[in-house]
Amino acid sequence: MSDEAQVGRPSVESRRQQILDAACDRVRQSGFHGASMAEIAKAAGLSVGQIYRYFENxxxxxxxxxxxxxxxxxxxxxxxxxxxxxxxxxxxxxxxxxxxxxxxxxxxxxxxxxxxxxxxxxxxxxxxxxxxxxxxxxxxxxxxxxxxxxxxxxxxxxxxxxxxxxxxxxxxxxxxxxxxxxxxxxxxxxxxxxxxxx
Missing domain, CATH: 1.10.357.10 (Tetracycline Repressor, domain 2)
Incomplete structure (x- = not known):
């Protein structure tokens, strides 16, 4: 069992999926130009810094x-x-x-x-x-x-x-x-x- 799973933190895959779901939602609402990394982070319940840990841009x-x-x-x-x-x-x-x-x-x-x-x-x-x-x-x-x-x-x-x-x-x-x-x-x-x- 990974350290993340042991302490109840989401896995890398589940965190990435959380970000993707939030990004898809924001893109549907505002388009790619309107969906800033800050808005995606907010929709995912994360900080912008956390988003960049999983996605470069x-x-x-x-x-x-x-x-x-x-x-x-x-x-x-x-x-x-x-x-x-x-x-x-x-x-x-x-x-x-x-x-x-x-x-x-x-x-x-x-x-x-x-x-x-x-x-x-x-x-x-x-x-x-x-x-x-x-x-x-x-x-x-x-x-x-x-x-x-x-x-x-x-x-x-x-x-x-x-x-x-x-x-x-x-x-x-x-x-x-x-x-x-x-x-x-x-x-x-x-x-x-x-x-x-x-």
Whole structure:
């Protein structure tokens, strides 16, 4: 047992998560520019000095937020790959949950803020692009089960990119039209995915 655990202090991981949760909350409220380290520290119930023990700067916090999202995606892809039968059947079974997640206003606000910051800040752009590269590699690895022999590498990559575009687009559509009929949307996305993967 660690010294921290023995005296009842939070672990490094739990402290980092506490800071990330506070940062996500502040970013949703004020954007990255408006979410100062002082505000993040206040929301986390910590001092600014304590924040800097765990994160060098705001870019490091953004990198951790992006890495956390990528880890969740990696888990979801692994879950889909473990399911028996056709990949398309597994994707369709999980589609309603995926659509619902895209309509989560907290998620939408955070995703759009990260992208907006990436458009302004080259350091954040590098973080986001590297995460996107990893996400596409994971998706392509999973989608190999549905790859048709006549598809060139470029076409296979483009089909995967269109699936990604659909879900990225749902996040934006959810901001503009939060009352969109999700059941009807899910039904149409099923048709699109079948066309892309068969």
């Amino acid at each position: 705001k870019e490091a916090i953004i990198a951790a937020i992006v890495a956390q999202d990528l880890a969740e995606m990696r888990e979801k892809f692994a879950e889909l790959e473990r399911e028996p039968g056709a990949l398309l059947d597994a994707l369709e079974a999980h589609l309603p949950d995926g659509v619902e997640k895209c309509f989560d206003p907290k998620r939408g606000a955070l995703v759009l803020e990260v992208l907006a910051e990436a458009a302004r800040n080259p350091k954040v752009a590098a973080i986001v692009r590297e995460a996107d590269k990893q996400e596409r590699a994971l998706a392509q690895s999973m989608l190999q089960r549905s790859r048709q022999p006549e598809w060139s590498d470029a076409e296979f990559e483009a089909r995967g990119a269109v699936i990604g575009l659909v879900f990225d687009g749902i996040i934006m559509r959810a901001v503009n039209d939060p009352d969109l009929d999700r059941e009807a949307l899910t039904k149409v996305i099923r048709v699109v995915m079948r066309a892309l993967l068969s």
